Amino acid sequence: MGAVLFSVLLSISVARAQEADPARYAIVPYPQQLVPAAGDFVITSKTRLVLPSDKTFFSKEAAQLQALIRQGLGQALPVAAKAGNGTIVLKQDTQLAGEEDYTLAVTPQQVTIAAKTPTGMFRAVQTLRQLMPVAIEGVKNAKLAKMAIPAVKITDHPVYGWRGMHLDVSRHFFSVDYLKKFIDLLALYKMNKFHIHLTDDQGWRIEIKKYPLLTEQGAWREFNNQDSVCMEKAKTNPDMAIDQSHIIRKNGKTLYGGFYTQAQMKEVIAYAAARHIDMIPEIDMPGHMMAAIKAYPYLSCEGGSTWGPLFTTPICPCNEKTFEFAENVYSEIFALFPSEYVHLGADEVEKSSWAKSPLCEGVMKANNLKTVEELQSYFVKRMEKFFNSKGKKLIGWDEILEGGISETAILMYWRSWVPDAPVKAAKNGNKVIMTPGNPLYFDGIPDRNSISNVYHFDPVPKGLTADEAAHIIGAQANTWTEWIPSEKRADFMIFPRMTALAEVLWTHRQDYDNYLLRLHQQYKRLDQLKVHYRMPDLDGFTDDNVLVGKTVLKLQKPAPDISIRYTTDGTAPTMSSPELPEAFIVPGPGTIKLASFSPSGSSSDIYTLNYRKQSFFPPVNVEGLQSGLQVQYFGSSYKGVTKLPDTADSIVHVSNAIIPEGMGKGGKAFGAKLVGYIEVPETAIYSFFLTADDGANLYIEGDKVVDNDGWHAPVQKSGQVALQKGLHPFELKFVEGGGGYTLKLEYRVNGGKIQAVPDSWFKRK
Structure with a gap:
C-alpha cells in the first residue's frame, strides 16, 4: 500500500511540475521535482541567515549566497542562531543520496536549503539564484529594497555525473577574465566539468617551466589562413575581429597569441573549484603537436613538423626522449590541476612518418606490433601507465580504440560517423563521455534547429543493455575556435545552446516547449551578465524568395521587447536602422537584410533575404514513373x-x-x-x-x-x-x-x- 501511495504522490508531484508557471519558475536546468506554491518569501535587510551547528561546513556556499544577496540589497544578512520566520536556513541532510543532491523549500515565512555536501549546497544556491530577481546579476549593488522568491518545494539531483563544456584556447587565445566568466556561466547552469584544450598545432597556451620555448615560441604565430578568414568576416561582423590585446610586435614581426602562466592557471583552477567545477586539462599528443615540435624539433621521427595529407607530423612514439618530454610536461600539468581526469587527446594522428621510421620499425618488432594503429595504442597505453602512477585517469578521443584500448581508459566519443565506437567501449567496460560532433560541436554555425537538436540529444547510444549504459557517464559540448576569434563570438556560439545541454544532462526529461518558455526568461539574466548570446531565430521567410505579384513580409517578434531592423542597400542592420513594419511590402527584386536586437544590444544573425521574380512553373507529363x-x-x-x-x-x-x-x-x-x-x-x-x-x-x-x-x-x-x-x-x-x-x-x-x-x-x- 505504501508503494502505491508513493506512486500516486509522485504522479501528482510530476503533474504539478508540468503545471508550474515557466515565467515564475524559470529554472534551467529544471529540477527533478518541483511543486509550486502560493506566495513569496521576501528577503529584506531584516532577513536572517541560519547556519548549521558546524558553521564551517557550508561556509563558502553561505558566503556565495551572501554575495548574491549583497548584489541585490547592498548588504549581507545578519546571522542568527535559530530558525524562525524571516530566516534562510542552511542545513546538512546526510540522508540525501548523492554528492550533488539538495532540497529547497520556500514558504512565505522561511527558506530551507538542505544538502549532504558543500557541492549539493552550491547547486541549491544556483537554483535559488535563478529564482531571485534578474536585477541582481552583473552589478555590485542593485539597490533593491526587497527581493521576492516564489514559494516552492524542490527535490533535485543530477542524472549524469559528467556535465561538461570544452573550450579550445589554442586556435584563438582567451583571457583569464573570460575563463572566469565562462566558469561562472557553467556554475549558473549546474555544469561541473570544464575541459580546457591547452595545446594544438596553432599554439601552446600553458607555461611549462622545464621547456620554456613552448611558450616563448609556441604561444605565438604570424597570422594564418584561419585568422585571415576571421579578418575577412570581420568586415561585416565585428564579432569576428581578432582581439588586439593578443597581438604583439617582436623582432620586426606581428605575432598573435598568448599563454597562461602557471600562477594564472592556478588562480583559474581555484576559481572553478570554489564553484564546484573540475578543470580537465588537455595536452594533445601524439598528434596536433606542431607548436611543440617547432620549438623542440627532436620530438618528431623526422625532426620538425609539416602538414601531411590531412594532419601535421606527430611526435615520435619510438624515441625515449619523446616519453621523457611527455612525462615531464604532464608532471607539471598534474601539479597544477587537482582533477583526477586528464585528457591526452590522441586524435587525428598523421602516422606516415612512423611508417617510414627505422626507430619505429624496431619498436614495433620488439613489441610485436603489426600496424601503426597498434603503435599509437602502445603510446597511449604507456602514457596511461604513467598517468595512473601519479593518481590520474586518462581520457582520450575515440581514436584510442584503434589498435586496442585498456580497460581503464576513458573514451570521449566525437566521431559521429563511427556510431559503434561508444557501444564497443561501453561493452568493453570503459567509461564513455559522449561528445558527438552533431549536435555537440558548438563551433558549428547555429541555425533554427540547433537548440532543438541539442535538447533532444540522448546521451545513451542504441545497442546497450541497462548495465552497459551505466558506463555512459555523461556528455559535453566542444567548442573548437578556428573561426571563433573573440570572446563575443564565443558567447554567441555557446549560448543559449549550452542551456539545452545542461537540462539534458541534469534533468534528462524532455519538455521542449516548457524549456523554451523558461529560456526566454533566462535571456534577461544573460543580458544582465553581458553574455553576447545568439538571439532567438526569426521565421517566416527563406534565404532566397520568389516574387509572384504583391509580396508582404510579416514577421513575429520572438519577444515583445525585441526590435527587428532592416536595410535594403546591402549594409548590415544596426540599432539605428529602421524598424521592420508589421506588414512590409517587398518593393521588388533585390536584397533585404534583417537582424533582431534586444534592449541590452545583443543581436541576432544577419538574415539576407534575396528576392527575384518568377512565374509559376507548369507541370510536366511523364508516363510510367x-x-x-x-x-x-x-x-x-x-x-x-x-x-x-x-x-x-x-x-x-x-x-x-x-x-x-x-x-x-x-x-x-x-x-x-x-x-x-x-x-x-x-x-x-x-x-x-x-x-x-x-x-x-x-x-x-x-x-x-x-x-x-x-x-x-x-x-x-x-x-x-x-x-x-x-x-x-x-x-x-x-x-x-x-x-x-x-x-x-x-x-x-x-x-x-x-x-x-x-x-x-x-x-x-
Missing part, C-alpha cells in the same frame, strides 16, 4: 556539387531525399545526385529547407532553389519556387568531404508548419 528517387553515387572527393561528373560509379534507389545507409561508410568522402520528379498537390509558392553537412544544392525545373554548397558543418539553407500542381523535374546534388554527413530536406507552403517532404511526392523513371 515509379515511387522514389534515383541516387547516382560518386566515390571520390569533391569540393562542391558543381564538380560532380556526369557518369556515376553506381546507381541505387531511395524512397525520399536521403542518402542510402552505407554510402560514405567509415567517414569517406563521396558525392551523390538524387534525381527524379516531385509531384506537388497544389499550385503555390513552396519553401524548401535543406540541411547539409557538407554541401548540397536543390534544383527544381532546373532552377536552383537552395544553395547550400561547400564543405561545412551541418547548416540549414532555404529557398522558394513557384509551382503549379503536378509533376516537376527534381535534382538534389550532395557532396561529403569525409568525416560523417547530414542531409535533410523539409518544406513549408503558405506559411504553414515546416515538415518533411512526404515519400508520396517523389517519382522516378
Whole structure:
C-alpha cells in the first residue's frame, strides 16, 4: 500500500511540475521535482541567515549566497542562531543520496536549503539564484529594497555525473577574465566539468617551466589562413575581429597569441573549484603537436613538423626522449590541476612518418606490433601507465580504440560517423563521455534547429543493455575556435545552446516547449551578465524568395521587447536602422537584410533575404514513373556539387531525399545526385529547407532553389519556387568531404508548419 501511495504522490508531484508557471519558475536546468506554491518569501535587510551547528561546513556556499544577496540589497544578512520566520536556513541532510543532491523549500515565512555536501549546497544556491530577481546579476549593488522568491518545494539531483563544456584556447587565445566568466556561466547552469584544450598545432597556451620555448615560441604565430578568414568576416561582423590585446610586435614581426602562466592557471583552477567545477586539462599528443615540435624539433621521427595529407607530423612514439618530454610536461600539468581526469587527446594522428621510421620499425618488432594503429595504442597505453602512477585517469578521443584500448581508459566519443565506437567501449567496460560532433560541436554555425537538436540529444547510444549504459557517464559540448576569434563570438556560439545541454544532462526529461518558455526568461539574466548570446531565430521567410505579384513580409517578434531592423542597400542592420513594419511590402527584386536586437544590444544573425521574380512553373507529363528517387553515387572527393561528373560509379534507389545507409561508410568522402520528379498537390509558392553537412544544392525545373554548397558543418539553407500542381523535374546534388554527413530536406507552403517532404511526392523513371 505504501508503494502505491508513493506512486500516486509522485504522479501528482510530476503533474504539478508540468503545471508550474515557466515565467515564475524559470529554472534551467529544471529540477527533478518541483511543486509550486502560493506566495513569496521576501528577503529584506531584516532577513536572517541560519547556519548549521558546524558553521564551517557550508561556509563558502553561505558566503556565495551572501554575495548574491549583497548584489541585490547592498548588504549581507545578519546571522542568527535559530530558525524562525524571516530566516534562510542552511542545513546538512546526510540522508540525501548523492554528492550533488539538495532540497529547497520556500514558504512565505522561511527558506530551507538542505544538502549532504558543500557541492549539493552550491547547486541549491544556483537554483535559488535563478529564482531571485534578474536585477541582481552583473552589478555590485542593485539597490533593491526587497527581493521576492516564489514559494516552492524542490527535490533535485543530477542524472549524469559528467556535465561538461570544452573550450579550445589554442586556435584563438582567451583571457583569464573570460575563463572566469565562462566558469561562472557553467556554475549558473549546474555544469561541473570544464575541459580546457591547452595545446594544438596553432599554439601552446600553458607555461611549462622545464621547456620554456613552448611558450616563448609556441604561444605565438604570424597570422594564418584561419585568422585571415576571421579578418575577412570581420568586415561585416565585428564579432569576428581578432582581439588586439593578443597581438604583439617582436623582432620586426606581428605575432598573435598568448599563454597562461602557471600562477594564472592556478588562480583559474581555484576559481572553478570554489564553484564546484573540475578543470580537465588537455595536452594533445601524439598528434596536433606542431607548436611543440617547432620549438623542440627532436620530438618528431623526422625532426620538425609539416602538414601531411590531412594532419601535421606527430611526435615520435619510438624515441625515449619523446616519453621523457611527455612525462615531464604532464608532471607539471598534474601539479597544477587537482582533477583526477586528464585528457591526452590522441586524435587525428598523421602516422606516415612512423611508417617510414627505422626507430619505429624496431619498436614495433620488439613489441610485436603489426600496424601503426597498434603503435599509437602502445603510446597511449604507456602514457596511461604513467598517468595512473601519479593518481590520474586518462581520457582520450575515440581514436584510442584503434589498435586496442585498456580497460581503464576513458573514451570521449566525437566521431559521429563511427556510431559503434561508444557501444564497443561501453561493452568493453570503459567509461564513455559522449561528445558527438552533431549536435555537440558548438563551433558549428547555429541555425533554427540547433537548440532543438541539442535538447533532444540522448546521451545513451542504441545497442546497450541497462548495465552497459551505466558506463555512459555523461556528455559535453566542444567548442573548437578556428573561426571563433573573440570572446563575443564565443558567447554567441555557446549560448543559449549550452542551456539545452545542461537540462539534458541534469534533468534528462524532455519538455521542449516548457524549456523554451523558461529560456526566454533566462535571456534577461544573460543580458544582465553581458553574455553576447545568439538571439532567438526569426521565421517566416527563406534565404532566397520568389516574387509572384504583391509580396508582404510579416514577421513575429520572438519577444515583445525585441526590435527587428532592416536595410535594403546591402549594409548590415544596426540599432539605428529602421524598424521592420508589421506588414512590409517587398518593393521588388533585390536584397533585404534583417537582424533582431534586444534592449541590452545583443543581436541576432544577419538574415539576407534575396528576392527575384518568377512565374509559376507548369507541370510536366511523364508516363510510367515509379515511387522514389534515383541516387547516382560518386566515390571520390569533391569540393562542391558543381564538380560532380556526369557518369556515376553506381546507381541505387531511395524512397525520399536521403542518402542510402552505407554510402560514405567509415567517414569517406563521396558525392551523390538524387534525381527524379516531385509531384506537388497544389499550385503555390513552396519553401524548401535543406540541411547539409557538407554541401548540397536543390534544383527544381532546373532552377536552383537552395544553395547550400561547400564543405561545412551541418547548416540549414532555404529557398522558394513557384509551382503549379503536378509533376516537376527534381535534382538534389550532395557532396561529403569525409568525416560523417547530414542531409535533410523539409518544406513549408503558405506559411504553414515546416515538415518533411512526404515519400508520396517523389517519382522516378
